[in-house]
Amino acid sequence: SHFGRRVHQSASGAGRPTAPGRARPSCSCPSDDVCCTMRTSIGGVLLAMLSAPATAAWCPAGQGFPAEDVQTCVVCGEGTWSGDGSTKCTRCPQGTWSNSRGAKDVSACRSCRPGTWSAQEGAPSGESCTGCLPGRWSDREGLSSNLQCSACPRGTWSVAHGATSAEVCTACPAGTWGSEAGASSAAACIGCPKGTWSDQTGITSHTECMDCHPGTWSGREGARTRDACAECPAGTYQPAPRQANISTCMRCAPGTYVARTGAVACRKCPSGTWGADFEATECSVCPEGTWTQGSGSIRQDQCASCSAPGCAPDGSLRVDAQLVKPAYSDLGGQARSNLRAAIAGAFAHTCDVSERAVVDVAGTNGSVSIADDGNIVAFVLSVAPDSASEMASRLYSADFRSELAGLVGRVLSGRGKAAVDVLDVRPAPFVPESSTTTTASAAVAVGGDGGSAENIDPPKGPHAADVPANAGGPGDQTADDARGSSNSETPGASRSAEDGQGDEGSLVDFWPWFLAGGGVTLLLILICLVVSRRRARGKREFADAAGQPQLAAVRERVSL
Numbered sequence: 150s151h152f153g154r155r156v157h158q159s160a161s162g163a164g165r166p167t168a169p170g171r172a173r174p175s176c177s178c179p180s181d182d183v184c185c186t187m188r189t190s191i192g193g194v195l196l197a198m199l200s201a202p203a204t205a206a207w208c209p210a211g212q213g214f215p216a217e218d219v220q221t222c223v224v225c226g227e228g229t230w231s232g233d234g235s236t237k238c239t240r241c242p243q244g245t246w247s248n249s250r251g252a253k254d255v256s257a258c259r260s261c262r263p264g265t266w267s268a269q270e271g272a273p274s275g276e277s278c279t280g281c282l283p284g285r286w287s288d289r290e291g292l293s294s295n296l297q298c299s300a301c302p303r304g305t306w307s308v309a310h311g312a313t314s315a316e317v318c319t320a321c322p323a324g325t326w327g328s329e330a331g332a333s334s335a336a337a338c339i340g341c342p343k344g345t346w347s348d349q350t351g352i353t354s355h356t357e358c359m360d361c362h363p364g365t366w367s368g369r370e371g372a373r374t375r376d377a378c379a380e381c382p383a384g385t386y387q388p389a390p391r392q393a394n395i396s397t398c399m400r401c402a403p404g405t406y407v408a409r410t411g412a413v414a415c416r417k418c419p420s421g422t423w424g425a426d427f428e429a430t431e432c433s434v435c436p437e438g439t440w441t442q443g444s445g446s447i448r449q450d451q452c453a454s455c456s457a458p459g460c461a462p463d464g465s466l467r468v469d470a471q472l473v474k475p476a477y478s479d480l481g482g483q484a485r486s487n488l489r490a491a492i493a494g495a496f497a498h499t500c501d502v503s504e505r506a507v508v509d510v511a512g513t514n515g516s517v518s519i520a521d522d523g524n525i526v527a528f529v530l531s532v533a534p535d536s537a538s539e540m541a542s543r544l545y546s547a548d549f550r551s552e553l554a555g556l557v558g559r560v561l562s563g564r565g566k567a568a569v570d571v572l573d574v575r576p577a578p579f580v581p582e583s584s585t586t587t588t589a590s591a592a593v594a595v596g597g598d599g600g601s602a603e604n605i606d607p608p609k610g611p612h613a614a615d616v617p618a619n620a621g622g623p624g625d626q627t628a629d630d631a632r633g634s635s636n637s638e639t640p641g642a643s644r645s646a647e648d649g650q651g652d653e654g655s656l657v658d659f660w661p662w663f664l665a666g667g668g669v670t671l672l673l674i675l676i677c678l679v680v681s682r683r684r685a686r687g688k689r690e691f692a693d694a695a696g697q698p699q700l701a702a703v704r705e706r707v708s709l
Contacts (some may be wrong), residue, residue, distance in 0.1 A: 155328055156631075161442060161586070175385075176497050176681050178418070179219055179462060183185065197583045197698050201287075201653040206236075207234050207235065207236050208222035208231065208235060208236060209222070209233065209252075210223055210231060210233045210235075210253035211224060211225055211231055211251035211252060211253045212225060212231060212234050212238075212251070213225055213229075213235055213236060213237040213238040214237055215403070220236075221568060224239070224250055224251045224253055224556035225238035225250065225251055226250055226273075226682075227248050227249065227250060227273035227274070228240060228241050228246065228247050228248075228258075228273040229241065229245060229247070229248065229271055229290060230253060230254060230255055230257050230258065231252070231253065231254065232253060232254065233253075237661065238365050238466065239255070239272065240270040240271030241255070241257075241258035241271055241272060242255075242265060242270060242293075243267060243268050243269065243270055243295040243360065244260060244261050244267055244278075244290075244291035244292050245258035245259060245260050245272065245291060245366060246258065246259055246267065246269075246272035246273065246274055246275055246277050247259060247272075247273070248273055248274050248275075251310050252485070257276070260290035260291035261275070261277075261278035261291055262275075262278065262290060263279055263287055263288050263289060263290055263313045263599035264280055264286065264291060264294035264298075264311040264312055264313040265278035265279060265280050265281065265287075265290075265688070266278065266279055266281065266289055266294055266295055266297060266298065267279060267292075267293065268293055268294060271409060275360060277294070280310045280311025281295060281310070281311055281312055282295050282298070282310065283308045283310055283333035283334070284300060284301050284306065284307050284331040284332050284333035285298035285299060285300050285301065285307075285312070285331055286299055286301070286309070286312035286313060286314060286315055286317055287299055287312075288296060288306070288312065288313050288314060288349075296322070296483035296513045297559040299315070300330045301315070301317075301318035301330065301331055301333030302318065302330060303327055303328055303329065303330050304320070304326065304327045304350075304351040304352055304353040305318040305319060305320050305327065305332065305351060306319055306326075306327065306332035306333065306334055306335055306337050306338065307319060307332075307333065308316065308334060312606035319335075320337075320348060320350040320351030321338035321345055321351055321352065322338065322373075322375040323348050323349060323350055324340060324346065324347055324371040324372055325338040325340050325341065325352075325353055325371055326338065326341065326347075326352040326354055326357060326358065326369040327338055327339065327345070327351075327352075327353065328353055328354060329528075330337070339355070340356055340370040340371025341355060341370065341371055341372060341391075342359035342370060342432075342512065343367060343368050343369065343370055343393035343394075344360065344361050344366065344367050344391040344392050345356060345358035345359060345360055345361065345367070345373060345472070346359055346367065346372035346373060346374060346377050346378065347372075347373065347624060348360055348373055348374055348375075355467075359375070359605060360376075360390040361378035361390060361391060361392060362378065362387050362390055362411075363386050363387055363389055363413040364380060364381055364386065364388075364410075364411040364413045365378035365379060365380050365381065365387065365392070365411055366378065366379055366381065366392040366393060366394060366395055366397055366398065367379065367392075367393065367673040368393055368394055368395075372605060377700070379395070380410040380411030381395070381410060381412065382398065382410055383407055383409055383410060383412075383430045384400065384401055384406070384407055384427075384428035384429055384430045385398040385399060385400055385401065385407065385410060385412070385428060386398065386399055386401065386407055386413055386414050386415050387399065387412075387413065388414060388502050391476055394484060397420050398441050398490045400427045400428040401415035401416065401427065401429055401500065402427060402430055402518050403424055403425050403427060403429075404418055404423070404424055404425075404445040404446060404447040405417055405418065405424065405429070405445065406418060406424055406429040406430060406431055406432050407429075407430065408431055408531075408547065408550055408570060409473070409550070409568055409570065413682070416500065416570075416572065417445035418432035418445055418447075418572065419432070419439065419444050419545075419572060419573040419574065419575070420443060420444055421434060421435050421440045421441055421452075421479060421537070421538065421574065421575060422434050422446065422448075422541070422545065423435065423441060423446035423447060423448060423449055423451055423452060424447060424610050425447055426511060430547070431546075431547065432547075433449070433495055433705070434538050434541050434542045434545065435449070435452035435538060436452060436455060436538065437539070438455055438460065438538075439452035439453060439454055439455065439460070439461045439538075440452060440537070440576075441453070441456050445571075452547060455537075460483075460537040460538065460576050461536065461537040461540075461576040463531065463576065463577070463578040464531060464532055464533070465528055465529065465530045465531075465532065465576070465577060465579045466528070466532055466537065466540055466541075466574055466576055466577065467520040467523070467527075467528055467573075467574075467575055467576075467577040467579075468525075468526070468527045468528070468529060468544060468571065468573070468574050468576075469497060469525065469526055469570055469571075469572045470474060470492075470524075470525040470526060470527075470569055470570060470571045471523055471525065471569065471570045471572055471575040472488075472519060472522060472523035472524075472557070472568075473523065473569065473570060474568045474570055475519070475567065476520075477519055477521060477522070477523045478521045480561070484499045484560075484561060486517070487702065488517045488519065488557065488561065488562050489509070489517050490515055490558055491556055491557065491560045492517050492525060492527070492553070492556075492557070492569075493507040493509075493516050493517050493527060494507075494686065495517050495549075495552065495553050495555075495556055496517070496527055496529055496544075497529070499543045499544060499549050499552075500532060500540050500543065502529060502530070502531050502532060503531070504685060505550060506529065506530045506531045507527055507528070507529055507530070507583075508521075508527070508528050509526070509528075509584050509649050510526055510528075510529065510581070510594070511529060511581055512579075512581035512582075513544060515590060515593050521542065524708075525569075527610065528577070528579040530579060531598060532570065532665055537576050539573045540574065541669040543570040544571050544574045545563070545574065547573060549571070550569065550570070550571060553569045553571075554567045554568050554569050557567060560658065581641065582701035584600035614648075634640050667693075
């Protein structure tokens with residue numbers, strides 16, 4: 150009854166209940182009433198316990214204490230979660246978010262989608278996820294930093310925000326390079342330096358830019374093709390690559406020249422010519438009846454009088470040239486054959502002789518010799534003895550070089566620009582090489598129209614006998630020729646065979662002398678051995694004879 154109502158003790162000691170809703174005076178007990186005092190204390194404690202708010206040691210899933218000093222379970226908010234037996238709401242980790250209240254598991258935290266990231270813990274919405282910055286991309290979920298987005302590789306760039314694929318990375322264009330990973334604009338692509346070029350995209354260093362070749366230069370940055378490299382003018386040369394200014398093209402000195410553009414070195418004026426000027430594109434030919442024996446002459450007075458009229462007593466000239474473009478080693482067999490015949494025809498036309506009067510070093514008519522490095526050697530036969538200077542003037546002329554280059558370009562169509570330099574023209578007697586080389590050269594058809602010897606004009610001039618009429622012309626070889634028929638030998642082959650026979654006869658004549666000399670040498674050696682042995686034997690006998698008296702005296706002293 151003390152828990153439902155409170156007793157008011159009057160001064161007289163009589164008690165009566167207090168009306169509900171009215172203030173109850175404090176209960177006072179007599180000092181000697183122990184029971185009254187105890188009842189009053191216990192009731193106060195119970196009343197305080199019933200009126201206090203409820204508390205707990207842990208919260209159910211989806212709830213937690215709002216603070217450490219507040220042990221009241223509340224529902225977890227967005228961006229947090231709580232499991233059974235937890236006392237606090239845990240934030241969603243970086244790279245995730247949640248807009249659910251009262252989440253009971255971490256699975257309620259959703260990952261940021263590919264191409265985005267978030268460094269915020271407990272993010273309440275997907276708007277907290279930020280897109281990968283330009284120059285980066287990601288195809289993964291749940292990133293917590295922009296650095297976790299993959300950077301576009303070096304040599305590429307991207308302006309895309311929140312990219313999910315590397316396809317957004319654009320390669321630096323041709324003529325440029327980029328060394329920065331994760332570049333965010335095309336400004337990160339740097340042009341190839343002057344004197345270089347590149348037709349490749351996405352290169353990562355200036356060292357990958359191609360150098361302009363020696364003999365060329367380029368003052369343009371970011372060049373995309375080799376055509377940006379300009380050739381040094383004729384009369385100048387440039388031996389070094391990667392040049393950025395035309396001033397690096399150096400002038401040829403007197404006694405030298407360069408007839409074409411893009412040269413890497415100047416050539417000496419050949420024999421029979423001279424040059425006194427800088428930056429010369431051709432050398433002056435000595436006057437008729439004079440010639441220079443060496444190359445690189447710088448004055449006309451170095452042209453000395455020839456011992457024979459016209460300086461070509463044998464009626465033949467040796468012509469040395471150089472096939473600059475294209476590379477002869479890249480040509481096939483038929484292309485080589487056509488080229489040799491074409492160049493021989495050009496020499497014949499310029500020197501006003503029959504095509505059969507132009508031979509290679511083996512004596513093959515209507516052909517020239519060309520080595521793999523492009524060196525050309527030909528002999529022009531049946532020239533007038535007094536026309537060496539005239540022939541040199543024609544062959545050295547710029548018109549002939551241009552005509553020859555055009556002819557080579559037509560024969561080798563589709564192989565780019567052709568260039569041929571005539572290096573040297575000088576009188577020289579024709580001496581064919583050995584028969585082995587001649588036969589190999591003659592086995593290759595060098596012809597053009599497949600005509601017979603009767604359709605070719607015979608050589609003219611005082612040395613027409615140097616080119617026999619029975620020698621096969623261009624395209625004139627038959628099956629008998631391939632089998633080595635004696636009726637179709639070239640003049641060079643005939644003379645080479647004779648030379649070979651002469652050499653063999655000389656070798657046979659030499660053998661008896663060689664054997665006789667060997668026998669005499671052996672006999673002398675034997676005589677020396679016999680004499681040496683006899684002398685050694687005589688010395689030993691002399692020593693023994695001289696030692697006998699001394700030995701007898703010793704024995705006599707020993708016996709005494």
